[in-house]
Amino acid sequence: MPRRAPPNPDQLLYTPEERRRRDASPWTIVQGVLAPLQFIVFLVSLGLVLRYLATGEGFELATASIVLKTLVLYTIMVTGSIWEKEVFGIYLFARPFFWEDVFSMLVIALHTAYLVALFAGADPLMQMYIALAAYLTYVINATQFLLKLRAARLQQKAIDAGTVGVAE
Numbered sequence: 516m517p518r519r520a521p522p523n524p525d526q527l528l529y530t531p532e533e534r535r536r537r538d539a540s541p542w543t544i545v546q547g548v549l550a551p552l553q554f555i556v557f558l559v560s561l562g563l564v565l566r567y568l569a570t571g572e573g574f575e576l577a578t579a580s581i582v583l584k585t586l587v588l589y590t591i592m593v594t595g596s597i598w599e600k601e602v603f604g605i606y607l608f609a610r611p612f613f614w615e616d617v618f619s620m621l622v623i624a625l626h627t628a629y630l631v632a633l634f635a636g637a638d639p640l641m642q643m644y645i646a647l648a649a650y651l652t653y654v655i656n657a658t659q660f661l662l663k664l665r666a667a668r669l670q671q672k673a674i675d676a677g678t679v680g681v682a683e
Contacts, residue, residue: 527674528611528667533602542598549591553584554657560584561650564643574639581646582633585626588653592623615659622656625649 529537537543560580567577596606599616603609608616629645637645 527670528663529602534671537598537602540598540601542594542601545594546591546598549587549594550657550660553587553591556580556584556587557650557653560646564646564650568640568643577643577646578633581629581642585630585649588623588626592619612663615656615663618652618656618659622649622652625652 560577560583563573563577563580567573599609599612600606603611625645626649629642629649632642632645
């Protein structure tokens with residue numbers, strides 16, 4: 516299998532200064548705690564939503580879990596914006612995370628649409644379908660961030676191995 520070329524220094528996810536700010540920021544730890552917490556809440560909630568759709572039972576529990584998932588999402592988005600400001604100097608749409616942030620807006624919109632449907636008294640089945648759409652976008656967005664995290668680790672390994680230069 517052919518080896519990939521080392522990353523282009525102009526396309527690195529973090530400049531050395533951004534990496535220093537990232538590593539020094541307490542918001543990095545907050546994001547590291549909230550991301551897996553949100554995933555656990557998502558898995559439990561998805562199970563409760565699917566149970567309701569399959570059996571018609573547990574609407575209140577499924578609803579509470581979706582509201583909790585949405586609140587955790589809002590929390591991670593606010594703290595993530597603060598992290599982005601500390602590391603890159605802007606609250607959203609920083610160069611390395613532009614497309615992840617764009618898709619995050621869809622994730623937030625669908626979770627918010629669920630809350631609107633809930634508080635407007637929409638049909639319970641419609642509420643659950645909106646939640647499932649929100650969850651699908653969440654999985655796509657989480658995958659984007661995991662791939663970005665993997666890319667950052669691979670680039671750092673290349674830098675550490677000296678196969679790519681970084682201008683200070």
